[in-house]
Amino acid sequence: MSQPYGLACAGGLHTSINEIEALKQPGIATKLTNFEVDTDGGYRRLSGYTAFGGGSAARPNSTNKILGLQVYADGVIACSGTNIYFSQDGTSWLQLNRASVSASGDNYTAFTGRSVAARTSQGQPTFALFEGIHDYGLVLICDGANKPFFFRMEGTGDLNTRTFFAGEVTVSSTLAPSVGVVHDKHFVVGGADTADNVIYYSGTNDPDDFTSTGSGSITLTDKVIGLASFRDDLIIFCNNSIFKLININNSSTIAIVPITENVGCMNGNTIQEIGGDLVFLSPDGLRTVAGTARIGDTELGVISNPIQSVIKDIAPNIDNFTICTAILRNKSQYRLFYNVDATLNNSAKGLIGTLTRQGFQYSQTEGIKATAITSDFDKDGVEQTYHGDSDGYVYNHDVGNHFTPGGTAANIRTSYKTPNLDFGDFGTRKTLRYVKISITPEGTVQPTLRVRYDYEDPNLAQPLDYVFDVEIPPPSIFGSALFNGNVFGATPDPLVRKAVQGSGNTVSFIITSDDQLSPYTLNGLYVDYSPTGRR
Numbered sequence: 001m002s003q004p005y006g007l008a009c010a011g012g013l014h015t016s017i018n019e020i021e022a023l024k025q026p027g028i029a030t031k032l033t034n035f036e037v038d039t040d041g042g043y044r045r046l047s048g049y050t051a052f053g054g055g056s057a058a059r060p061n062s063t064n065k066i067l068g069l070q071v072y073a074d075g076v077i078a079c080s081g082t083n084i085y086f087s088q089d090g091t092s093w094l095q096l097n098r099a100s101v102s103a104s105g106d107n108y109t110a111f112t113g114r115s116v117a118a119r120t121s122q123g124q125p126t127f128a129l130f131e132g133i134h135d136y137g138l139v140l141i142c143d144g145a146n147k148p149f150f151f152r153m154e155g156t157g158d159l160n161t162r163t164f165f166a167g168e169v170t171v172s173s174t175l176a177p178s179v180g181v182v183h184d185k186h187f188v189v190g191g192a193d194t195a196d197n198v199i200y201y202s203g204t205n206d207p208d209d210f211t212s213t214g215s216g217s218i219t220l221t222d223k224v225i226g227l228a229s230f231r232d233d234l235i236i237f238c239n240n241s242i243f244k245l246i247n248i249n250n251s252s253t254i255a256i257v258p259i260t261e262n263v264g265c266m267n268g269n270t271i272q273e274i275g276g277d278l279v280f281l282s283p284d285g286l287r288t289v290a291g292t293a294r295i296g297d298t299e300l301g302v303i304s305n306p307i308q309s310v311i312k313d314i315a316p317n318i319d320n321f322t323i324c325t326a327i328l329r330n331k332s333q334y335r336l337f338y339n340v341d342a343t344l345n346n347s348a349k350g351l352i353g354t355l356t357r358q359g360f361q362y363s364q365t366e367g368i369k370a371t372a373i374t375s376d377f378d379k380d381g382v383e384q385t386y387h388g389d390s391d392g393y394v395y396n397h398d399v400g401n402h403f404t405p406g407g408t409a410a411n412i413r414t415s416y417k418t419p420n421l422d423f424g425d426f427g428t429r430k431t432l433r434y435v436k437i438s439i440t441p442e443g444t445v446q447p448t449l450r451v452r453y454d455y456e457d458p459n460l461a462q463p464l465d466y467v468f469d470v471e472i473p474p475p476s477i478f479g480s481a482l483f484n485g486n487v488f489g490a491t492p493d494p495l496v497r498k499a500v501q502g503s504g505n506t507v508s509f510i511i512t513s514d515d516q517l518s519p520y521t522l523n524g525l526y527v528d529y530s531p532t533g534r535r
Contacts, residue, residue, distance in 0.1 A: 001530065002433055002528050003423075003528075003529060004527070006524060006526045006527070007027050007421075007525055008042075008523065009027050009029075009041075009042045009416075009522045009523055009524050010027040010041065010042075010361075011025050011029070011358075011361060012029065012032065012037045012306065012360075012361030012362045012363060013028070013032040013307055013363050013364065014028045014029065015030070015307050015309045015310055016305065016307065016309050017306070019419065019420055022419035022420070023422060025419070026418065026419060026421055028306075029043065029363070030417045030419055031415050031417035032362075032363040032364060032415075032417075033364050033365070033414060033415045034046045034365055034366055034412055034413060034415070035416055035522075036331070036352050036363055037354040037356065037361040037362070038521055039331065039332055039354060039355075042440065042522055042523040042524070043363070043416055043521065043522045044519060044520070044522075045412065045414050045519040045520050046365065046519065047399055047400060047401070047519055048399065048401055048402045048404065048412055048516075049395040049396060049399065049400065049403055049404055050395060050396045050399055051090065051393060051394075051395060051396075051407045052089075052090030052386060052393075052394040052395055052396050053090025053394075054090070055407075056090075056091045057090050057394075058090065058091055058092060059080075059392040059393055059394070060078045060085040060093040060392065060394065061078075061080035061093075061392060062081075062392060064080045064392050065081075065371055065388075065389075065391075065392060066371050066372045066388025066389060066392060066393070066394060067080060067122060067123070067124050067125060067143075067371070067388075068126075068127065068141075068143075068372045069372045069374040069387070069388055069394065070139060070374050071374050071375070071376035071377070071378055071386070072086065072137075072153075073135070073136040073153055073378070073379050074088055074379050074380075075087050075089070075378075076384070076386050076394065077096070077139060077151070078372075078388060078394055079122060079143070080388075081122070082097075082118045082122055083096075083118070083122075084096040084097045084151070086151075086153075088159070090394060095112075096151050097116060097118070097149065097166070098115070098116065098117060098164075099114055099115045099167075100114055100115065101114060101164065101165060101166045101167055103165075105154065105164060105165050106163065106164050107163060107164075108159060108161070108162065108164070111164040111166075117168065119145070119146050121145040121146075122146065123143045123144040123178065124144075124269065124324075124372075125141050125142060126143075126179045126180055128140045128142075128182045128187060129182065130182050132205075134152055134154060135153070135154050135155065135156070135379075136152070136153055137152070138165075138207060138208075139151045139152070140169065140180055140207060140208075141180075142176075142177045142178055142179055142180040142189055142191075143176070144176055144177070144178030144191065145176050147168040147170060147174065147175070147176060148169040148171065148177060148187075148189060149168055149169070150166065150169055151164075151165065152164070152165040152166075153165075169187075169207075169208045171189055171200050171210045172195075172200065172210065172217075175200075176192050177191055177192045178193075178268070179191045179224065179225070179226050179227050179268050180227065181227040181228060181229055182207065182229065183227075183229035183234045183245075184232070184234075184249060185204050185205050185214075185249065186202050186203075186204065186214065186215075186248060187201070187202040187207035188201045188202075188227055188245075189201075190224035190227060191223070191224040191225065191226075196224060197220045197221065197223055197238075198217055198220070198224075199217065199218055199220070199224060199227070199245070200215075200216075200217045201215060201217070204249065216251075218245070218254075218256055220236065220238065220243060220256065222239050222240055222241045223238055223239040224236060224237070225237045225238055225239055225264065225265045225266075225268045226265055226267075226270075226271045226280070228273065228278050228289075230273070230278055230289065232246070233245065233246055234248065235259070235278060236256075237264070237265035237268060237271060237280060239264045239265075240262075240263075241258065241260060241261040241262070241263070241264055242259040242260050242263060242264070242265070242289065242300075243256050243258050259289070259300070263283075263284075263287065264282060265280045265281065265282060266281045266315060266318045267281055267318055267323045269324055269325060270286075270323060270325050270336060271325075272325050272326070274327050274332070274355055275332065275355045277289065278290075279353075281311075281315075281318075281336075283315055284302065285303070285304035285305070285311045286302070286303050286304035286311065286360075287300055287303065287304075288300065288303055303353070303360045304353075304360075304362075306361070306362055307351070310351065310364070314338055320340055321338040321339060321340060322339055322340070322341070323337070323338050324337050324371060326373040326374055326385065328383075328385060328398065329375070329383055330383055331354065332354060332356075333353065333355070334352070334353040334354075334360070335353075335365075335373065336350060336351045336353075337369075337370040337371075339370070339371070341371075341390045343369060344369075345367060345403075345405040345406075346367050346410070347366070347367075348365075348367060348368055348369035349365065349366060350364065350365035350368055350370065351363075351364060351365070352364070352365060366413065367403050367405075367412065367413065368387070368403065369389045369390065369405065370387040370388070370389065370397075371387075371389055371390050372388040373386070373388075374386055374387075375397070385397040385398050393405075393406060401443070401516050401517060411514050411515055411516055412513070412515070413512075413513075413514045414514070415510065415511075415512045416511045416512075416522060417508060417509070417510045418509045418510075419508065420455055420506040420508045421506060422505065422506050425531075426505055426506065427534050428505070428531045428533070428534050429503055429504065429505055429532050429533045430503060430505070430529040430530065430531060431502075431503040431529060431530045432451065432501070432502060432503065432507065432528070432529045433500070433529060433530065434497055434498060434499045434500060434528050435451070435497075435498050435500055435509065435525060435527050435528075436495040436496065436525065436528075437496045437511070437522065437526075438493055438495050438522070438523035438524045438525070439494060439496055439520050439523065441518060441520045442521075443518025443519075444517055444518060445513070445517050445518055445519075445520040446468055446517060448466065448468065448511070448512050448513065449465065449466040449468070449509065449510070449511055450465045450509070451463050451466070451500050451501075451509060451510075452507065452508050452509075452510065453502055453503065453504025454504040454505055455506060455508075456508070457504075460504065462502065463500065463502045466500060468496060468498065493523055495526065503532060509525060
């Protein structure tokens, strides 16, 4: 007599769990590549990326690596080589690092005619936006090799009708801070090679002047790695400690308060705010700085236990990687990419942490060689996401059905693997009859199912892969269905049935795809099997 077994795809990637413990959470994944945990449930195949500018895309600075990106106004700012650029559409780029720009602003002709102020040895930059009363705000850029640079643009028409402001900010002589942030009416910087344990803050409402009223500096006992404005405090991430600066606008009560002197931040580019907490990479994993119910109190937590083995591969090699992160707000996701320049595109690595009701749940990426990434709101309040690579290209991130490295379409290779399941009784041998997969297609999809028995025992005959030879068309939904492309009366979450062969005490299921078809979400599996003996 056959028996049923079902599981819901939930819990995300777990790489640091033993086989017995995994049986208590059958919906988790032991491999989850190029999927993302969906906040509505299930594992969704990633969207792709496309060249910013489409078929007419231009690189900002030839083959020079993209060092940093920032959504700004109606376009994106890119740092590459020794220069800084802006583009609205990716087909042409306006160089921003100009010298001797008028304090009252340059028109387009005057601005583009100025000499170039090269950003010599420009490093991986940080961006801060001082919004003020201007159309788009003032962007401030720190790169650790040059004085901070500011840029502001006014006007809403074509670029050649706008007014431009740009120049260097003198913090202290030739000081070149590596990190900067806007906090409570001040521009705060730190991490300069010549004063790596000092933070400097500008005058009140005067972000490009570090001598005006309200400015100052504070010396710490540790090297500054990153800065973040968090609620009413400025969080200062150091090499081996974390502090907060309080009361920046009160000269009599301003103070540095230690949060911890036992935990530090490994890379300032990992610091992001999501779900009301700050996330950062420490030597023992991804951690949060969280506010508590007590006013002015903070606490630290570890959120990467499920993927601790992955973190252990990143941490010892942190200085060899280019690290970049972003928050995709519409998906409640923290995305972290870590690569070396020599990495091939199809081997490039990344992590996705989705904030769900059960906390962070993870997956991995492969094939996105991001050296810089930004996700923020444009002038119309629409979230825009871009990433750049070591070959100088800028891409629209998280769009389309395929990856497009260098403008050439490439397949998205995915893999989801369940734990080795015993269906509640390890001692009983099971003969499988069929498997039903609950799937939500966003278009035509064609995944493949692999079944492996008894921990993939090489001495046991394992069945061949089961290719879904009938492509799964999307259902017809009023307002979006296309003639001859959708199926009338189909369910939005079809159960796709596949007869399978083989038997064993345990079984794992691997679902893969390697194509340029539409994304889809795996919701769960239903298995029909018969107990056939006991040992």
